[in-house]
Amino acid sequence: MNVGDELPGLSVRVTREQLVRYAGASLDFNPIHWNERFASEVGLPNVIAHGMLTMALAGRVVTDWLGDPGRVLEYGVRFTRPVVVPDDGEGALVDFTAKVGEVRDDGTARVDITAKFDGKTVLGKAQAVVRV
Template structure:
């Protein structure tokens, strides 16, 4: 992987449905009703059911692993959750748009990948950064 600072990763778009949220809840054992019960989500002040933050984080990680071709190439990864991904109960669901670029090449050869995750044109993850060791 020969890359330079500023190189962009191939973008990734993922459409999330309510069924995806149910599957993720089962896999993660996170059955918080804000992720499946519209009435409850609204009762606690959300606009509708929202995607699990860790699911959104995983999608951003997928952007990087698709680019590296090797999940083990990621040596560090972190994000801040800044805004929820609202998933309507319709056929379209929610479109999460992911992009990234090489922000830094470090002396040890690792690359800092700066990730952007957007829903509805607005950023949903802040300080999303992966440190990658190219193989």
């Protein structure tokens, strides 16, 4: 593992069905994730994906690459822009890429993750610290 190594990318379609399933699993039934009228009343362009769902999907880039999610020691992101999920059966396409940003002497490495929707970054400072 070397600084600059790129991990295999991941593209995921986030659909309204996934939002319903995630809401049930997380108990996050905020209407901005399922009710278009409510979402527009609070100034959103449409229903948006749960931030934690987007974060979890981004984490898959790292866990798929590692093959062992137990090697992820730390993981954090900042939510910078919502993923707008249309009610069209196709959903929103979110692209995830990552690269090794630092290899440390203690046998760990920092992986920097990029998540883009509609050509714009939706997560900031998305980073995982992993056991090499």
